[in-house]
Amino acid sequence: MKVSIFGQAAYRYLPDDFAQHHDSVCDTPYSLVTKDGMYASVRHLIDELLFGARCGLDGVSITEHGQSSYDVMPNPNVVAGALAYVTEAEGLPVAVYPMGRSLGKSREPVKVAEEYALLDVMSGGRLVAGFPVGLSYDASINNGVPPIEVRGRFNENLDLVLRAWRDQIPFAFNGKHIQYPQVNIWPRPLQEQPPVWLTGIGNPATMQQVLERGFGFNFFGFAGSKLTAQRIFPRFWELAEQSNIPRNPYRVGFLQNVAVADTDAEAERLYGKHIEYAFHTGLGAIPAEKLSLPGGIDIRGVQALLKDPADFGMYAQMRTASLRDLIDNGTVVVGSAATVRDQLTELCQQHGIGNLHAMLSFGSMPPELAKGNIKLFAEQVAPHLRKLWSDSGFEHHWWPERLGGKPAPATAKPGEKVSV
Amino acid sequence: MSEVRQETVELWGGKLTVAVSVAGTGPPLLYLHQAAGLAWDPFLQHLTERHTVYAPQFPGTTLGDPYSIHVVDELSDMVLAYEELVRNLGLDNPVVVGQSFGGMLAAELAAHFPSLTDRLVLLAPLGLWRDDAPVTNLLAASAEQLPGILFHNPEVAKVAMAMPEDPETAVVAASQMVWSLGCAGKFIWPIPDRGLRRRLHRITSSTLIVWGRQDAFVPSRYASDFADLIAHSKVAMIEQSGHLPQVEQFDQTAAAVDEFLG
Numbered sequence: 001m002k003v004s005i006f007g008q009a010a011y012r013y014l015p016d017d018f019a020q021h022h023d024s025v026c027d028t029p030y031s032l033v034t035k036d037g038m039y040a041s042v043r044h045l046i047d048e049l050l051f052g053a054r055c056g057l058d059g060v061s062i063t064e065h066g067q068s069s070y071d072v073m074p075n076p077n078v079v080a081g082a083l084a085y086v087t088e089a090e091g092l093p094v095a096v097y098p099m100g101r102s103l104g105k106s107r108e109p110v111k112v113a114e115e116y117a118l119l120d121v122m123s124g125g126r127l128v129a130g131f132p133v134g135l136s137y138d139a140s141i142n143n144g145v146p147p148i149e150v151r152g153r154f155n156e157n158l159d160l161v162l163r164a165w166r167d168q169i170p171f172a173f174n175g176k177h178i179q180y181p182q183v184n185i186w187p188r189p190l191q192e193q194p195p196v197w198l199t200g201i202g203n204p205a206t207m208q209q210v211l212e213r214g215f216g217f218n219f220f221g222f223a224g225s226k227l228t229a230q231r232i233f234p235r236f237w238e239l240a241e242q243s244n245i246p247r248n249p250y251r252v253g254f255l256q257n258v259a260v261a262d263t264d265a266e267a268e269r270l271y272g273k274h275i276e277y278a279f280h281t282g283l284g285a286i287p288a289e290k291l292s293l294p295g296g297i298d299i300r301g302v303q304a305l306l307k308d309p310a311d312f313g314m315y316a317q318m319r320t321a322s323l324r325d326l327i328d329n330g331t332v333v334v335g336s337a338a339t340v341r342d343q344l345t346e347l348c349q350q351h352g353i354g355n356l357h358a359m360l361s362f363g364s365m366p367p368e369l370a371k372g373n374i375k376l377f378a379e380q381v382a383p384h385l386r387k388l389w390s391d392s393g394f395e396h397h398w399w400p401e402r403l404g405g406k407p408a409p410a411t412a413k414p415g416e417k418v419s420v
Numbered sequence: 421m422s423e424v425r426q427e428t429v430e431l432w433g434g435k436l437t438v439a440v441s442v443a444g445t446g447p448p449l450l451y452l453h454q455a456a457g458l459a460w461d462p463f464l465q466h467l468t469e470r471h472t473v474y475a476p477q478f479p480g481t482t483l484g485d486p487y488s489i490h491v492v493d494e495l496s497d498m499v500l501a502y503e504e505l506v507r508n509l510g511l512d513n514p515v516v517v518g519q520s521f522g523g524m525l526a527a528e529l530a531a532h533f534p535s536l537t538d539r540l541v542l543l544a545p546l547g548l549w550r551d552d553a554p555v556t557n558l559l560a561a562s563a564e565q566l567p568g569i570l571f572h573n574p575e576v577a578k579v580a581m582a583m584p585e586d587p588e589t590a591v592v593a594a595s596q597m598v599w600s601l602g603c604a605g606k607f608i609w610p611i612p613d614r615g616l617r618r619r620l621h622r623i624t625s626s627t628l629i630v631w632g633r634q635d636a637f638v639p640s641r642y643a644s645d646f647a648d649l650i651a652h653s654k655v656a657m658i659e660q661s662g663h664l665p666q667v668e669q670f671d672q673t674a675a676a677v678d679e680f681l682g
Contacts, residue, residue: 299486
């Protein structure tokens with residue numbers, strides 16, 4: 001099992017009554033920010049990710065959100081570049097893992113291919129490349145893409161990126177959304193093909209795409225893993241079984257907030273207010289309509305969500321949820337190292353999860369507390385989890401070769417289009 | 421009362437099947453509906469008294485055929501498809517009436533094909549943009565905001581926007597409405613300005629521009645822009661009305677349209 005650290009650059013110094021008056025995306029007033037506060041929020045995140053790498057975690061991971069207060073990360077590859085260089089210079093055997101550049105919003109897909117290729121070169125072949133479709137507000141409000149075109153643009157851009165990495169001779173690209181007279185990127189990635197991961201929210205079409213094209217599948221547990229994991233992962237594995245694809249746990253990644261202390265009580269005492277801050281002012285403060293702009297979700301998906309919104313876990317209650325509810329629903333796994341270890345082992349075992357992305361710094365956490373959490377997790381939790389699938393007989397095809405993976409190329413044919 | 425019958429018309433090289441509601445007697449009238457989809461309302465029924473009304477459903481907005489929106493990608497192609505629709509229906513010089521998003525399509529159709537119609541009615545059309553009077557982003561609005569954006573009178577909004585009582589039917593209706601808005605979004609997102617301002621001078625039809633004075637979606641300020649850019653046009657400003665004057669002030673709106681159509 002691969003155990004990585006994931007981070008978001010939340011602005012850490014929002015006023016106490018933020019969630020009552022403001023949303024965390026699109027129109028959040030920048031007047032709430034101080035220059036020192038913004039500097040510290042971004043600096044602490046990078047320090048903490050690097051600290052995680054130095055503590056021996058297997059990967060450092062971030063993702064992309066524009067115009068938001070809960071993750072000041074308009075381009076994760078900027079931060080990934082810093083991490084790639086430092087970890088290379090220090091000889092840290094850690095995956096650089098943007099989860100990553102949103103291809104549904106990108107109007108410059110060749111730039112994404114180039115950025116990732118450069119990251120792979122800078123890190124000496126340690127890139128793991130994530131491609132989220134992109135949240136509705138980010139793709140369509142922040143970046144102006146008509147919601148109904150986001151999925152098609154994602155598919156087309158993904159085809160282009162994979163081909164730009166792979167093709168050895170220059171090619172013209174005549175897409176529906178983007179055209180280039182010639183594509184011939186410098187550099188190409190060092191890896192024959194960096195491992196590719198898509199992030200899903202439960203849509204079977206995304207899962208099917210992952211399975212058909214040989215990618216890895218990431219799911220984020222922000223909305224409460226005790227509510228959502230039991231819905232999402234069985235759905236994924238059932239689709240795999242239907243296609244006679246083996247249940248290789250290394251193909252699945254899960255993101256979970258984790259908070260560790262010496263005892264369960266101490267953990268709640270230390271982290272409680274930061275957990276509340278993280279969810280009240282983060283996901284909880286994204287209005288529903290900004291996540292589901294008309295046309296952004298397929299009509300069958302809209303019907304499914306209207307009938308049964310449980311894939312979204314406790315999202316609808318999150319803005320004002322109590323600490324107890326946040327913990328009980330699994331938005332965060334919190335407790336002593338033993339408690340956290342047991343809960344995460346059970347979760348990963350039950351759902352066939354072979355990659356855990358632990359979010360160890362969140363909300364308003366001061367860096368000392370975050371680093372304490374990272375250290376405890378890396379020393380007392382991660383080593384136990386790492387052994388989880390050692391005897392499974394499966395190999396990790398979605399991890400860089402330099403870090404012990406056995407990459408298998410994605411199955412996309414050149415220029416292959418997937419359905420809109 | 422005129423019976424509404426359903427027809428389907430194949431076009432775009434057989435790739436697009438458009439559902440058309442037809443009712444009434446008299447000379448042809450093409451009605452292009454708003455972004456949320458076609459609703460056969462008293463205004464349409466009123467138009468059937470003196471015209472044969474043809475109300476096509478915009479691709480993707482027909483129940484059971486959501487993906488036809490993916491057949492046509494460019495606005496100019498969509499305008500060509502509508503011109504083809506008019507020919508395939510065999511309509512000779514129809515009156516063209518368009519509401520909101522449908523008003524934008526109607527104006528585009530008349531600008532691209534000036535001889536297609538000699539009488540055009542635009543009910544609060546989209547298609548222009550002013551920085552000093554921005555069009556509200558309807559698609560990004562919350563469910564709670566929608567009534568206030570579309571209607572002046574909250575009581576009218578409550579009735580007009582009521583969902584079916586049966587939960588299953590409500591889910592089908594709500595998801596179709598959301599999808600329909602998304603289909604229109606293909607041509608009005610992020611800004612409902614695809615260059616119509618540059619083309620309006622091509623419209624030669626006599627044109628009636630109808631607007632609700634209190635329109636909170638597309639401000640009534642735009643009425644004079646359309647009037648300035650379309651040579652043979654006049655404005656009927658409807659008092660105490662939001663974006664849907666034919667719903668909110670039926671009598672005033674019907675009277676203005678009747679007078680114009682003669």
